[in-house]
Amino acid sequence: MIIFEKAGKNFGRTPALNNVNLSLPEGKIIGLFGPNGAGKSTLLKAAAGLVRLSSGRVTVDGKAPRQRRTRLAYLPEQNTLPSNWTIKRAAEFYRAFFADWDNKRYEKQMEFLNLKDDLRFARISRGQRAKAKLVLTLARQARYILLDEPFSGIDILAREEISKALVRDYSEGQQTIVVATHEIDEIENLVEHIIFLDNGRITVLGDADELRRQEGKSIVAIMKEAFRDGGK
Amino acid sequence: MAASKWNMFKQLFRKDWAQVKTEIYFVLALTLTINLVVNILNIRQAVPLFVFIFMAPFLVPLYSAVQLFRREWSSGTIYLLLSLPLGGFLIFLSKLLAVLLEFMIQITAVFGLTNVFVCLSGAANPRLTFNFANFFTGNLAHAPEIHALGMAALIMLGGLALVTAAIFFSQSLGRLVPKYQDLSAFVFFLLSLWVAIKIAAGLGGAVIPFSAAPPEPALIWQIAFFLLGIELLITGLYLAAAACIYDTKLEL
Numbered sequence A: 001m002i003i004f005e006k007a008g009k010n011f012g013r014t015p016a017l018n019n020v021n022l023s024l025p026e027g028k029i030i031g032l033f034g035p036n037g038a039g040k041s042t043l044l045k046a047a048a049g050l051v052r053l054s055s056g057r058v059t060v061d062g063k064a065p066r067q068r069r070t071r072l073a074y075l076p077e078q079n080t081l082p083s084n085w086t087i088k089r090a091a092e093f094y095r096a097f098f099a100d101w102d103n104k105r106y107e108k109q110m111e112f113l114n115l116k117d118d119l120r121f122a123r124i125s126r127g128q129r130a131k132a133k134l135v136l137t138l139a140r141q142a143r144y145i146l147l148d149e150p151f152s153g154i155d156i157l158a159r160e161e162i163s164k165a166l167v168r169d170y171s172e173g174q175q176t177i178v179v180a181t182h183e184i185d186e187i188e189n190l191v192e193h194i195i196f197l198d199n200g201r202i203t204v205l206g207d208a209d210e211l212r213r214q215e216g217k218s219i220v221a222i223m224k225e226a227f228r229d230g231g232k
Numbered sequence B: 001m002a003a004s005k006w007n008m009f010k011q012l013f014r015k016d017w018a019q020v021k022t023e024i025y026f027v028l029a030l031t032l033t034i035n036l037v038v039n040i041l042n043i044r045q046a047v048p049l050f051v052f053i054f055m056a057p058f059l060v061p062l063y064s065a066v067q068l069f070r071r072e073w074s075s076g077t078i079y080l081l082l083s084l085p086l087g088g089f090l091i092f093l094s095k096l097l098a099v100l101l102e103f104m105i106q107i108t109a110v111f112g113l114t115n116v117f118v119c120l121s122g123a124a125n126p127r128l129t130f131n132f133a134n135f136f137t138g139n140l141a142h143a144p145e146i147h148a149l150g151m152a153a154l155i156m157l158g159g160l161a162l163v164t165a166a167i168f169f170s171q172s173l174g175r176l177v178p179k180y181q182d183l184s185a186f187v188f189f190l191l192s193l194w195v196a197i198k199i200a201a202g203l204g205g206a207v208i209p210f211s212a213a214p215p216e217p218a219l220i221w222q223i224a225f226f227l228l229g230i231e232l233l234i235t236g237l238y239l240a241a242a243a244c245i246y247d248t249k250l251e252l
Helices: A040-048 A065-071 A087-097 A103-112 A126-138 A156-168 A208-215 A219-228 B005-040 B044-074 B077-082 B088-121 B133-137 B144-174 B181-207 B217-248
Strands: A002-011 A014-024 A029-033 A055-060 A072-075 A144-148 A176-181 A193-198 A201-207
Touching: A002 A040, A014 A040, A014 A055, A014 A201, A029 A040, A029 A219, A040 A055, A040 A065, A040 A072, A040 A144, A040 A176, A055 A065, A065 A072, A072 A126, A087 A103, A087 A126, A087 B005, A103 A126, A103 A156, A126 A144, A126 A156, A193 A208, A193 A219, A201 A208, A201 A219, A208 A219, B005 B044, B005 B088, B044 B077, B044 B088, B044 B144, B088 B144, B088 B217, B144 B181, B144 B217, B181 B217
Parallel strands: A029 A176, A029 A193, A072 A144, A144 A176
Antiparallel strands: A002 A014, A002 A055, A193 A201
């Protein structure tokens, strides 16, 4: 389980996370929502061990995230693969590092998303690059999959494909997928658990169905209300 | 299937090697062009340009070392590196090996190609080229230039390893500074070189016998290996320090 205890992170004088206490439920698809600058990416990066907290701590199955890198698959928003690589080269790279790499899953996802593995990252469209990055992340049978803005800058058709790819090989109950995004409507129907973040604080947290039932509204409407009220 | 450290290292090295290839092609192209101009087209006014190609195998790998680490941040591949289940030591070792291999290829190519061109032009110039006659006659055992070249090559290789490790260490340290990271890295680099020189001078001065008489070849090699040992020791220390910063302090 990924647990944040009094987690705080400041970039200079700007707080990105503010005393966050959170346990991410296991085996679920979790939506991490919030406006730009809410602290979503920082929270995910902290869980992946890519940023160090200024205060508090984060643990993945009881240890520091950097000691659990084999259990974590992290998809950043940025382009993180050398531009001269082909998708095939990137897959070869990942395969060497992660024992949980599943080649069949990789091939199926490539086919599903209509990607060719000789495509070079420097020469593919933004949508194709996003899909390729997602395939490389999901080809691992990692226990925790952390996706940071997987729909950023992508057209509506590619978004749909990505959403479908996300749940296609998802091992329910065994894998935890955290999707940080402000494009809530894209994955509203996929997520089982919801975290709303604003100004580095958790403002809404809970089971997606329960929240819908309690509030009698869609997740998008609940979120809009939460941010209008400033999390009160 | 468990991922082996060796396979991981091979992949990292392939990634780093692909980045230094451009610099190797650049030096090879420069060497060929200047040699063609001077030795084949016989434009003697271009002879001073040899300074550039003789300096290139020493300076270009250092540029590569700086870029190897900087590019990880500028291209975003640092995200990839930091999420790998691998410690910083292997990551820096892979970069170091890429730089050393680049140096060996460049220095062999520059001096080898220049010799070939000088031989082709039929105007061997001892000022521009080493005397490789002993290689062809097989008279290596007593050739003083072979001992000198061998010793120089070993010490240069060790020196390059040391400077490269100092670059990685200072760049890692520079990343911890919130502002003026490149300037800070440069200052740290100068400081780390100063420390390395002090250590080398201290250890070397205590052990190497200095005398007016020219040393025997066997002693030359002993001194060379001793100096190489000191260089490798400091290289190891800087690499370990860089890896320690990478593993415990670096973040995005």
